[in-house]
Amino acid sequence: MRRKQKEFADLVGVNPRQIPRWKRRGETIELELDNQAALDTLLTQAPPDVQQRFAALMAERASTQHDERAEELLRRDPSTRRHAIDGKVMALVGEGIYLAGPDNRSVWLEPFLMDVYPTTNEDYAKFVLATNHRPPQHWPDGHCPVTLATHPVVWVTWQDAIAYACWAGKALPTARQWEKAARGQRGRIYPWGNEPTAAKANTAESGIDATTPVSRYQSGASPFGIFDMCGNVWEWCSTEEAPGSGRYHLKGSAFTSPFERAAPSLLNAANASMKDNDTGFRCAMPT
Numbered sequence: 001m002r003r004k005q006k007e008f009a010d011l012v013g014v015n016p017r018q019i020p021r022w023k024r025r026g027e028t029i030e031l032e033l034d035n036q037a038a039l040d041t042l043l044t045q046a047p048p049d050v051q052q053r054f055a056a057l058m059a060e061r062a063s064t065q066h067d068e069r070a071e072e073l074l075r076r077d078p079s080t081r082r083h084a085i086d087g088k089v090m091a092l093v094g095e096g097i098y099l100a101g102p103d104n105r106s107v108w109l110e111p112f113l114m115d116v117y118p119t120t121n122e123d124y125a126k127f128v129l130a131t132n133h134r135p136p137q138h139w140p141d142g143h144c145p146v147t148l149a150t151h152p153v154v155w156v157t158w159q160d161a162i163a164y165a166c167w168a169g170k171a172l173p174t175a176r177q178w179e180k181a182a183r184g185q186r187g188r189i190y191p192w193g194n195e196p197t198a199a200k201a202n203t204a205e206s207g208i209d210a211t212t213p214v215s216r217y218q219s220g221a222s223p224f225g226i227f228d229m230c231g232n233v234w235e236w237c238s239t240e241e242a243p244g245s246g247r248y249h250l251k252g253s254a255f256t257s258p259f260e261r262a263a264p265s266l267l268n269a270a271n272a273s274m275k276d277n278d279t280g281f282r283c284a285m286p287t
Contacts, residue, residue, distance in 0.1 A: 012035070012038050012039060013038055014038075031218075033219050036218050037200065037219045040199050041199035043216070044199055044202075044207070051212075079091060079224075080116065083169075083285075085167070085169050086123055086127070086167075086170075086283075087123075088115050088116070088117065089116045090113040090114060091113065091115075091225050091226055092112075093111065093180055093181050094111050095109065095111040096109070097185065098179075098183065098184070098186075098187070099185070100176060100180070100265070101179075102265050102266070104187045109180055112173075112177055112285065112287060113285050114177065114284045115282040115283050116225060116226050117214040117215060117227050117228065117282070118235060118281065118282045119152065119281055119283065120152055120214055121136075121144045121149055121152075121153045122144060122150065124144070124153040127163075127168070128142075131167055133160070133164075133167075136155040136156060137155045138154065138155050138277065148211070150214060150215070151211040151212065152211055152232055152233045152280040153281075154233055154277050154280050155277060157272060157274060158236050158270075159272055161280075165281075168283060169285070170283035170284065170285045172237055173238065173282070173284035175249040175251060176239070177237075178229075178235065178264070179265060181222060181229065182222050182251070182264035183222070183223075183264050184222060184223030189263055189265075190264070191221060191223070191229045191264070192222075196259065197220075200217055200220035201217055201230035202228075202231040202232045202255045203231040203253060203254075203262055204256060204257055204258050204259070205258070206255070210255060211233060211278075214228050229251075230253060230263075231252070231253055231257070233279055233280040234253065234254045235250065235252050235279075235280060235282055236279070236280075236281040237250065237251055247270060247272070249268065249269050250269060250270055254278035254279070255278060
């Protein structure tokens with residue numbers, strides 16, 4: 001934001017002496033949730049040029065070094081692992097009952113692994129290179145834009161998502177798997193809890209009007225540590241709306257959606273051939 005230390009501290013709502021402490025600790029820092037939420041809100045409300053600078057810096061870092069937060073997650077949490085083919089970090093969602101749908105009915109699911117982050121443009125580029133699959137239409141000359149490397153891939157059909165999942169040796173999650181990974185076992189309304197906090201997700205209220213890096217909304221993670229289960233992009237599921245309909249469930253809402261559509265229990269579906277600038281996916285697999 002190119003602000004002086006005191007100006008920035010006032011915007012975040014912390015003591016100015018806190019800012020140099022944060023800078024010194026760098027990637028090792030683990031912020032309190034209220035501080036992280038304040039930073040998320042500040043970034044959400046920032047002017048477009050600030051948001052673009054932030055996105056470019058995140059993409060530049062991702063293209064030159066490992067995702068240190070992901071590496072730390074793997075070291076610290078034995079329920080996470082890195083997939084052998086696409087290299088994505090996956091989180092374990094344990095077996096058992098969870099509360100499903102708007103009426104919170106009890107549903108049993110076997111254990112499964114879910115991608116911590118949606119499939120990014122960078123992830124999808126590996127798939128395109130390996131299989132010669134057609135690239136998304138928003139890639140200039142068919143090449144992944146550096147500034148969007150850590151953003152979720154969009155302009156992908158259900159068939160495109162299935163092709164990626166098959167290449168990676170995974171599957172698209174069922175609608176029930178997706179909802180459990182988002183809400184946890186106790187029926188949270190949102191991944192972070194029951195409070196409708198729009199600043200924890202990239203929905204229409206943010207005013208960004210574009211995708212954001214998949215690791216940005218840290219205070220909006222689900223109980224299993226899974227990101228972007230509200231907002232950013234709609235995500236394809238493997239569950240068909242009705243047998244033979246050719247329409248498949250979409251979950252999570254997007255940057256184009258009002259926050260009222262963000263609850264993971266809500267239903268949405270589209271034709272398998274549909275593609276748009278706010279639709280992507282992530283993968284799951286059995287344990």
